[in-house]
Amino acid sequence: MSKQDKNHTANGGFGRRQFLGTAAAAGLAGIAACSDKGDARTGTAGAGASAAGASHGGSVGNVHLKPGELDTYYGLWSGGHTGDMRVLGLPSGRELLRIPCFVPDALVGWGITDESKRIMGTRPDGTLRYTVGDTHHTHASYRDGNYDGRYAWINDKINARLARIRLDYFVCDKITELPNVQGFHGIFPDKRDPVDPAINYTTRIFCGAEFAIPLPNAPIGDGTTYRSLFSCVDAETMAVRWQVMIDGNCDLVATSYDGKLAATNQYNSENGVHFEEMMSAERDACLFFHVARIEAAVKAGKFKTYGDSKVPVVDGTQAANQDPLTALTAYVSVPKNPHGVNASPDQKYFICAGKLSPTCTVIELAKVLDWFDGKLPKIDDAIVAEVELGLGPLHTAFDGRGNAYTTLFLDSQLVKWNVDAAIRFHAGDRNARYVLDRLDVHYQPGHVNASQSETIAADGKYLAVGCKFSKDRFLPVGPLHAENEQLVDISGDRMVLLADHPVRGEPHDFIIFRRDLLQPKQVYAMEDFPLAVAPDQAGVTRAGRKVTVRMTSQAPVFTPREFRLRRGDEVTLILTNLDKVEDLTHGFAIPKYNINFIVNPQETASVTFVADQPGVFWCYCTHFCHALHLEMRTRMIVEA
Amino acid sequence: MSKQDKNHTANGGFGRRQFLGTAAAAGLAGIAACSDKGDARTGTAGAGASAAGASHGGSVGNVHLKPGELDTYYGLWSGGHTGDMRVLGLPSGRELLRIPCFVPDALVGWGITDESKRIMGTRPDGTLRYTVGDTHHTHASYRDGNYDGRYAWINDKINARLARIRLDYFVCDKITELPNVQGFHGIFPDKRDPVDPAINYTTRIFCGAEFAIPLPNAPIGDGTTYRSLFSCVDAETMAVRWQVMIDGNCDLVATSYDGKLAATNQYNSENGVHFEEMMSAERDACLFFHVARIEAAVKAGKFKTYGDSKVPVVDGTQAANQDPLTALTAYVSVPKNPHGVNASPDQKYFICAGKLSPTCTVIELAKVLDWFDGKLPKIDDAIVAEVELGLGPLHTAFDGRGNAYTTLFLDSQLVKWNVDAAIRFHAGDRNARYVLDRLDVHYQPGHVNASQSETIAADGKYLAVGCKFSKDRFLPVGPLHAENEQLVDISGDRMVLLADHPVRGEPHDFIIFRRDLLQPKQVYAMEDFPLAVAPDQAGVTRAGRKVTVRMTSQAPVFTPREFRLRRGDEVTLILTNLDKVEDLTHGFAIPKYNINFIVNPQETASVTFVADQPGVFWCYCTHFCHALHLEMRTRMIVEA
Known part of the structure; x- marks a missing residue:
C-alpha cells in the first residue's frame, strides 16, 4: 500500500473484509498468489468514508423521481447472457426497454417473425442458427466526440456476433458474425476517420x-x-472490412478521439491454455493499431485470408512490426493480465486497469503516435503513469474534471484518482496525492461508467458501477442473485452512494448520456415496410400450396375476421397495424402453432408456417389494447 | 352517474380526458355504444383530488429505500407474453428475478439444458414444443387463508399450459398442458378442501x-x-383431475375461503365468433362450481372424455343443472361481458367487475351455498349489490377494512368504494355513500392488487395498479412502451400515488405479500441432483458414439480442463458447480454449438448435443465469478 493510500484507510474495514472473504473467497485466494502487495492490503482496506449518509459536496438533486417525472439520462446496458440490450432511465435506474438482438424474445416475436429471423440468421432448414448469446459491451455512434444518436452496437461473445441497434426506433437491424473468431469480447466504434x-x-x-x-x-x-x-x-454495411492477426489475445477495446488509433488490452501473451500459464508472464500489453496504415496495407494487397472467409487479414504480430515507420501495430507493455482500457475525455490518454496487478497504467496517445512517426525511441516511453490503486482494478470512468474512477474487483471498492497527480507521482513527485477518495460498493464491481464519460462532454454527475455480486442487498429470491448496478453521485469532492438497482444477470458494460441527445420515433412509418397491408388489401390469396394471408389490426378488430386453410399449406401471414396512436401495440398469437408477435403502431410483420394441425384456432391479440381486447380475435380454420 | 358520484367529480378533468381520448380513442368509441350512462360521464370524470402531493392520512413510510435497505413485501408478477414470472421487491418496485417457465431463457439455459427441456416439453425430434407463451395470472398456495410459501402457479394463455413455481428455490418444476382448451385465461388455487x-x-x-x-x-x-x-x-402431481363443460366461456377465476366454491366470470354466453355478437346479450354470468359435487360425480363415473384426453369431463351446462339440490354449477347473472372476479378477504363475497357495464356486482357466497341447498329460490338473489363505479371496471383489490379498489380501464382511474355501503345502497339506502375516493392513474389500468389482498391477512398498505399504457410517463424508447405499474398508498382515507414503475410488457396479474412468509434457499443441496458429479468423478466416458462428459466447476477452474470428442459423437455433458458460496454462480458456454447455461452453487445441469463441428472450442464461464473469470475455460477438441 502506498503512503498516501494509508491516509484513506478508515476503520471498520475488517468486519466487511471478513464478509467479503467468505463470499469471494476463491477470488481473494487466487489473487494472493499473483499480487505482490496483496497480503499487506488484505483485511485493512475499505474506507467507507463516503458511504451513504456522509456529507459531501454533491449537487445532482434527488435520485428518486416523483410519479410522472422523467429521467434526465439514458443508459444503454448490455444484458450479458440474457442476450439483450437494455435501456435504463437514470437516475431512477428504471428499465424502460429490453431490445432483443442475439436471442429470441417472446414478447416482440423476435426469432418468430420472418423479418427478425433474417436479421438473426437461420440454418438451411429455416430454424434459428443461435438462440443463446452473451452480450458484453455496448457503445454508441459518435460525431465530433459526442454521441449522435444514430446507432449503438453490442457484441455476443459466445458466437462472435456484432449487432447494431437503431436509436431512432430502438431496434436491432443488422447482425454480423465475425469469421475465424471465438470469444469476441471488446468493441469500440471509432470517433472520426483517421x-x-x-x-x-x-x-x-x-x-x-x-x-x-x-x-x-x-x-x-x-x-x-x-x-x-x-x-x-463497417458501421453502415456491417460487413467485416479487415482483420489483424496478433500475438496473444484481445480483451477490451478503446479508440482515440482523432480516429488514428485503436487499442486492445491483451492478456495471455503466453498463448497458454490453462489459467496458470495465462498469468505466468509478468507483463502483457496494450496493443495499438494504426488504422490508416492497416487500411493502406489492405488496399495494397498485403494480406492473407483464412478458411472460407474472404476478409483480408494483415499481419500485426510483433515480429512483423519492428520498424516504427512501417508498423501496423505497437505493443505497449502493461502489468500481467490487464482488463479494461478506457480513453480519457480530454482525448489524451488510454488507461489500462491491471486486474491481476493493483495498478492502472496511463498511456499518452501523442507519444504512441510519436513512436509510429519514429520520434519516440521506445514504445514503453508512452507510459506516463503506472500507479497503485488497490486489488483487482478492472475498468475506469471519468468526470471531465481530470479525475478517474476505477473499480477494484477484489477490494469491492470504487477509487477516485486524479490523472495529472498520478502522472506527477509516477514522474517522481512523492507528494502528489493521486487517490482522492474510496467508496465501498456491494459487491465485486466490474464495469463502471459515468454520465457522458466516454465523450468529450463528460459531465461528472452520475456514475454507475456494475457489481457482479449482490449477496445480501436485496430480498432473497433463491440461488440466482440479481446483480447490483449501484448509482453514485460524483458531482462533489467525495463520492456518495445513492441507490442500489438490481438487474438481471449479467450486465457488463453500459453507457450513460444526456436525454436530449436522442429523439426517438414512437410511431412507425407504414411506407417503410414493403409488405404493408393497406386496409383494402386484407384477405387470403393462394398459389398452389402457398397461401398468403394479408391481415390488418385496428382495435378491436383483425381483418379478415376468419380465414380458412388446408392442412399442409405453406402460409405466410402478414399483419399491418393500422392504429396510429402512440403506444397502441397489438399482438398476434396462434394457439398450438408456436406463433406470437407484436405490431407497433403502423408496423408490419410477417410469419411463415405450415398449417399442420387441423381444427379451429383462435388467433388473438396478446397486447392489451382496448376495452374489447379480449374479444379481438380472428379464427383460423384448418381443414383436415 | 349516481348522485354521490357527482360529489367526487372534481375540476380539471376535461383536459386530461381529451388526452386520453386521443390515446384510447377506440376504447371510448367502443364503449359509448354499450354503456347506458357512458355519454353522461365522458368528459366529466377524473377527480384527481388524490394526485401526488395531496395531503392524506397514509402511514406507509418512504417508498424509496436507502442503499442496502430491503423491501418489506414480495411481489409475484406475471410477465404476459414475455412468458416469464417476475419477482419484485416492494415498495421499491425493483425487479429481483425473472423466473423462466414457458419460454426459453438464455441466461439460465432454460430450454437448453436437458432438465429444463423435460419440464417445458419437446417434440419427437427433441426440439422444444413451444417457445412462446402468454402468462396472465399468478397466485400462490394457501394454508389457513394466507400464503404458505410452497408454490405459485402461472398460466400460458396461448398454449393452455399451467406452470408451477417452487417458492423455496424460485424455479419452475412442472408444466401441464390442458387438453381440449384454447385461450386458458384465469386461474386460482383453492384455499382448503371442500x-x-x-x-x-x-x-x-x-x-x-x-x-x-x-x-x-x-x-x-x-x-x-x-x-x-x-x-x-392437482397441486402436487400437476395432473388434470377433471373438467367441466359449460355454456359460454371462462374468464377470470376465484375461489372461496371455505374450499366449497370456485367461480369464473363468463362473457360470450352468446357463443358468438365476432365481438359484436359476443356483447349482444345484456347480461352474462358469474359461473359457480360446487367442487364437492363435481368430484362426487366424477367418482360416480358421470363423465365423458373428448378426443385423446382421458380426463373426465362432467356436464356443467345450465340445461343439465336446473335442480339446485343436484346442480354442479350455478349461473349468477351479471351485466354483459364482466371481467375480473375477486374474493373479499372477509371471506363473504365475490365481486365481479363489469367491463362493458360501469358496475361491480357483489355476490354473497353464503347465499350461493343456500341456493345449492335449496334454501334460496332464485340464484340471482345471491346478488347483494350492483353499483355504478365508472367506465370500464376490470379488477378489484381489498384493504381488509371493508373497502374495495376497482380499476376503471376507460376512465384511467382507481375507485375506492365501501362494500357494506354499496350493499346498503343497493338495498335502497340512497344516503349510503359507497364511493370514497378516486385516483387518476396513468393510463388504462387492468389488474390491481394490494398487499395481502387475496388473503384473510389483507393489510391495506400498498396497492399496485397495472397500467396498460404508459404513454408519456417515461423517457421515449421507440414505438414499444413499457407498461406502468403504479404504486399507491392506501393506508389512509385518500389514496396517494407513490411511484411509477415501468415494466416490460405485459404483466397482467400479480400478488403482493409480506416478506416473512417466504424463507427461500440460496444454495442448492447437491444430493438433490441424481446426476451430480463428485470431484473425483470428472472425466469422459464413452459407449460407442455416446459420450458422457462429467465436469465440475470451482472458481476459476473447470475440470476436466480439456476433453476430446469425435465428430458425430452424441454427447451428454453434465456439470456440477462445486462452489458452495452464496451467489457464486458459473455459466458454461460452447461457442458455435448454441449452448449456454448456468449452474448455481451446488447445482447440477446437463446438455445433450451432437459434436457436428470439428475444431477447438473454448468452453468458458459466462457468469462473472472470480478475478480469473476470463481465464476460466475448458477446451473441447472435436476431431474431424
Missing part, C-alpha cells in the same frame, strides 16, 4: 477476439499455434 | 378456458357448437 477530416463521425467498429484458435479452426491441441484476430466492421 | 377439514391448504388449481372450440377440435365453422372447459389441476 485520414479524411470531413468524416467527423463513426464509420468503423473495432472488435477484439479473446480466445486464440487454430486459423482456420481445426482439432489442434498445441495452443502455441493458436492466433487471435482484431476485426474492423 | 370436504376434509384437515386439508386446510391448497390441493387444487382451477383453470378457465376463454375460447370455445369444437370438442374435440375439428374444422367446424359454426361457433354455436363450440364449448369451453373449466379444469381442475
Whole structure:
C-alpha cells in the first residue's frame, strides 16, 4: 500500500473484509498468489468514508423521481447472457426497454417473425442458427466526440456476433458474425476517420477476439499455434472490412478521439491454455493499431485470408512490426493480465486497469503516435503513469474534471484518482496525492461508467458501477442473485452512494448520456415496410400450396375476421397495424402453432408456417389494447 | 352517474380526458355504444383530488429505500407474453428475478439444458414444443387463508399450459398442458378442501378456458357448437383431475375461503365468433362450481372424455343443472361481458367487475351455498349489490377494512368504494355513500392488487395498479412502451400515488405479500441432483458414439480442463458447480454449438448435443465469478 493510500484507510474495514472473504473467497485466494502487495492490503482496506449518509459536496438533486417525472439520462446496458440490450432511465435506474438482438424474445416475436429471423440468421432448414448469446459491451455512434444518436452496437461473445441497434426506433437491424473468431469480447466504434477530416463521425467498429484458435479452426491441441484476430466492421454495411492477426489475445477495446488509433488490452501473451500459464508472464500489453496504415496495407494487397472467409487479414504480430515507420501495430507493455482500457475525455490518454496487478497504467496517445512517426525511441516511453490503486482494478470512468474512477474487483471498492497527480507521482513527485477518495460498493464491481464519460462532454454527475455480486442487498429470491448496478453521485469532492438497482444477470458494460441527445420515433412509418397491408388489401390469396394471408389490426378488430386453410399449406401471414396512436401495440398469437408477435403502431410483420394441425384456432391479440381486447380475435380454420 | 358520484367529480378533468381520448380513442368509441350512462360521464370524470402531493392520512413510510435497505413485501408478477414470472421487491418496485417457465431463457439455459427441456416439453425430434407463451395470472398456495410459501402457479394463455413455481428455490418444476382448451385465461388455487377439514391448504388449481372450440377440435365453422372447459389441476402431481363443460366461456377465476366454491366470470354466453355478437346479450354470468359435487360425480363415473384426453369431463351446462339440490354449477347473472372476479378477504363475497357495464356486482357466497341447498329460490338473489363505479371496471383489490379498489380501464382511474355501503345502497339506502375516493392513474389500468389482498391477512398498505399504457410517463424508447405499474398508498382515507414503475410488457396479474412468509434457499443441496458429479468423478466416458462428459466447476477452474470428442459423437455433458458460496454462480458456454447455461452453487445441469463441428472450442464461464473469470475455460477438441 502506498503512503498516501494509508491516509484513506478508515476503520471498520475488517468486519466487511471478513464478509467479503467468505463470499469471494476463491477470488481473494487466487489473487494472493499473483499480487505482490496483496497480503499487506488484505483485511485493512475499505474506507467507507463516503458511504451513504456522509456529507459531501454533491449537487445532482434527488435520485428518486416523483410519479410522472422523467429521467434526465439514458443508459444503454448490455444484458450479458440474457442476450439483450437494455435501456435504463437514470437516475431512477428504471428499465424502460429490453431490445432483443442475439436471442429470441417472446414478447416482440423476435426469432418468430420472418423479418427478425433474417436479421438473426437461420440454418438451411429455416430454424434459428443461435438462440443463446452473451452480450458484453455496448457503445454508441459518435460525431465530433459526442454521441449522435444514430446507432449503438453490442457484441455476443459466445458466437462472435456484432449487432447494431437503431436509436431512432430502438431496434436491432443488422447482425454480423465475425469469421475465424471465438470469444469476441471488446468493441469500440471509432470517433472520426483517421485520414479524411470531413468524416467527423463513426464509420468503423473495432472488435477484439479473446480466445486464440487454430486459423482456420481445426482439432489442434498445441495452443502455441493458436492466433487471435482484431476485426474492423463497417458501421453502415456491417460487413467485416479487415482483420489483424496478433500475438496473444484481445480483451477490451478503446479508440482515440482523432480516429488514428485503436487499442486492445491483451492478456495471455503466453498463448497458454490453462489459467496458470495465462498469468505466468509478468507483463502483457496494450496493443495499438494504426488504422490508416492497416487500411493502406489492405488496399495494397498485403494480406492473407483464412478458411472460407474472404476478409483480408494483415499481419500485426510483433515480429512483423519492428520498424516504427512501417508498423501496423505497437505493443505497449502493461502489468500481467490487464482488463479494461478506457480513453480519457480530454482525448489524451488510454488507461489500462491491471486486474491481476493493483495498478492502472496511463498511456499518452501523442507519444504512441510519436513512436509510429519514429520520434519516440521506445514504445514503453508512452507510459506516463503506472500507479497503485488497490486489488483487482478492472475498468475506469471519468468526470471531465481530470479525475478517474476505477473499480477494484477484489477490494469491492470504487477509487477516485486524479490523472495529472498520478502522472506527477509516477514522474517522481512523492507528494502528489493521486487517490482522492474510496467508496465501498456491494459487491465485486466490474464495469463502471459515468454520465457522458466516454465523450468529450463528460459531465461528472452520475456514475454507475456494475457489481457482479449482490449477496445480501436485496430480498432473497433463491440461488440466482440479481446483480447490483449501484448509482453514485460524483458531482462533489467525495463520492456518495445513492441507490442500489438490481438487474438481471449479467450486465457488463453500459453507457450513460444526456436525454436530449436522442429523439426517438414512437410511431412507425407504414411506407417503410414493403409488405404493408393497406386496409383494402386484407384477405387470403393462394398459389398452389402457398397461401398468403394479408391481415390488418385496428382495435378491436383483425381483418379478415376468419380465414380458412388446408392442412399442409405453406402460409405466410402478414399483419399491418393500422392504429396510429402512440403506444397502441397489438399482438398476434396462434394457439398450438408456436406463433406470437407484436405490431407497433403502423408496423408490419410477417410469419411463415405450415398449417399442420387441423381444427379451429383462435388467433388473438396478446397486447392489451382496448376495452374489447379480449374479444379481438380472428379464427383460423384448418381443414383436415 | 349516481348522485354521490357527482360529489367526487372534481375540476380539471376535461383536459386530461381529451388526452386520453386521443390515446384510447377506440376504447371510448367502443364503449359509448354499450354503456347506458357512458355519454353522461365522458368528459366529466377524473377527480384527481388524490394526485401526488395531496395531503392524506397514509402511514406507509418512504417508498424509496436507502442503499442496502430491503423491501418489506414480495411481489409475484406475471410477465404476459414475455412468458416469464417476475419477482419484485416492494415498495421499491425493483425487479429481483425473472423466473423462466414457458419460454426459453438464455441466461439460465432454460430450454437448453436437458432438465429444463423435460419440464417445458419437446417434440419427437427433441426440439422444444413451444417457445412462446402468454402468462396472465399468478397466485400462490394457501394454508389457513394466507400464503404458505410452497408454490405459485402461472398460466400460458396461448398454449393452455399451467406452470408451477417452487417458492423455496424460485424455479419452475412442472408444466401441464390442458387438453381440449384454447385461450386458458384465469386461474386460482383453492384455499382448503371442500370436504376434509384437515386439508386446510391448497390441493387444487382451477383453470378457465376463454375460447370455445369444437370438442374435440375439428374444422367446424359454426361457433354455436363450440364449448369451453373449466379444469381442475392437482397441486402436487400437476395432473388434470377433471373438467367441466359449460355454456359460454371462462374468464377470470376465484375461489372461496371455505374450499366449497370456485367461480369464473363468463362473457360470450352468446357463443358468438365476432365481438359484436359476443356483447349482444345484456347480461352474462358469474359461473359457480360446487367442487364437492363435481368430484362426487366424477367418482360416480358421470363423465365423458373428448378426443385423446382421458380426463373426465362432467356436464356443467345450465340445461343439465336446473335442480339446485343436484346442480354442479350455478349461473349468477351479471351485466354483459364482466371481467375480473375477486374474493373479499372477509371471506363473504365475490365481486365481479363489469367491463362493458360501469358496475361491480357483489355476490354473497353464503347465499350461493343456500341456493345449492335449496334454501334460496332464485340464484340471482345471491346478488347483494350492483353499483355504478365508472367506465370500464376490470379488477378489484381489498384493504381488509371493508373497502374495495376497482380499476376503471376507460376512465384511467382507481375507485375506492365501501362494500357494506354499496350493499346498503343497493338495498335502497340512497344516503349510503359507497364511493370514497378516486385516483387518476396513468393510463388504462387492468389488474390491481394490494398487499395481502387475496388473503384473510389483507393489510391495506400498498396497492399496485397495472397500467396498460404508459404513454408519456417515461423517457421515449421507440414505438414499444413499457407498461406502468403504479404504486399507491392506501393506508389512509385518500389514496396517494407513490411511484411509477415501468415494466416490460405485459404483466397482467400479480400478488403482493409480506416478506416473512417466504424463507427461500440460496444454495442448492447437491444430493438433490441424481446426476451430480463428485470431484473425483470428472472425466469422459464413452459407449460407442455416446459420450458422457462429467465436469465440475470451482472458481476459476473447470475440470476436466480439456476433453476430446469425435465428430458425430452424441454427447451428454453434465456439470456440477462445486462452489458452495452464496451467489457464486458459473455459466458454461460452447461457442458455435448454441449452448449456454448456468449452474448455481451446488447445482447440477446437463446438455445433450451432437459434436457436428470439428475444431477447438473454448468452453468458458459466462457468469462473472472470480478475478480469473476470463481465464476460466475448458477446451473441447472435436476431431474431424
